[in-house]
Amino acid sequence: MTTEVLATVRHHEEVMGTVVSFEVTNADGARSRDAIARACRRLHELDAVLSLWIPESPMSRVRAGVLPLDAAPPEITEVLTLCRGAVALSEGWFDPWAMPGGVDPTGLAKGWALEQAIAVLAESGCEAAMCNGGGDVALLGAPPGSTSWRIGIQHPWRRDALAAAIEATAGAVATSGSYERGAHLIDPRTGEPALVAASATVVGPSLAIADALATALAVGGDPVLDAVRRLDGYDAYLIRLDGSEASTEGIHLA
């Protein structure tokens, strides 16, 4: 697992209802392992606060209306503030307040948590890192010997294939679709399960925002592609249910 000068440490952590993969490069492998341990602790902390699968979590209690926001942990305020921004950026196609059963920031919270994890790695002096949680990928730097990370986009119908690959140095790649876990996305306009995209990918500087926009793109399709087109720094790649594809200008379809 080591090259001549830089050590790459890989780790998988079960947290947030998925498996989060870490790949961290540093001149000092022990330092990387220590940084990953800190990042994992942060993910577990955030999961305990934000999970809606845990009935007693602060987020579950906020959702149920038994914990007022001003008494909730600051992470919840921060996530919900970002959610309000994402509602605007997605032109309403991402809307945690339109979910059945109360406010549900899950479509942004996982990306945000992974972003916090990569921030822990950066603060710990890691030169390059990838943090991949069930398809939401946060990136720092570039792997040794390369100028960028290569992130494959899972093909929506062929589990053994990629639809495309993205090269990125820092930032985020988020993909939403129905293939990995079954249809689980809700159209905020109807409150019903909906999906107009087979695969919806958003790339940009923030994984929290990219995650929310990918969720929006999966249920909104082309109108959301237009919304992303108007955003600085973000691009999107859509595979529609009929297999046709579309993307923002930053992505050239050959």
Next chain:
Amino acid sequence: MKLRAVKLRAALMGSTAAGFAAVLALHGGATPSVAVGPTRSPTPTTTPSQVPSGTRSATGPIEQYGYGKLAVTVTVKGHAITDVHVVGLQTAEQYSQSLAQQVVPMLRNEVLTAQSAQVNGISGATYTAQAYLTSLQAALDTLHV
């Protein structure tokens, strides 16, 4: 940061490998350009002189993924990957077993075509593919290929 990309034109069979022909590239505001054909990392992590010319094998660590665990053994001759196969595939569920049986041979073909595990991660990934590539990369690292 601006994304630039080429979409894969290959029939998505070997997309883990051939798919790299079609690269969505992200660069800091640079002029868009088009990547054509499979590309390799610009800078090899080791120099050719460090790699023995004979046939050698290495097994990557057992990677856990959402539905089980697997490890990948890779055989190389010089810089060329001559074989790759999965050892210690364990899956928890029926679903995952049939999935793994489909995925693993495909990934094997892709790797032999690409000659290198060129994807660092997968967005929207099956856990199987992720674990496979992680273990393979570790095995290649061991061999300094």
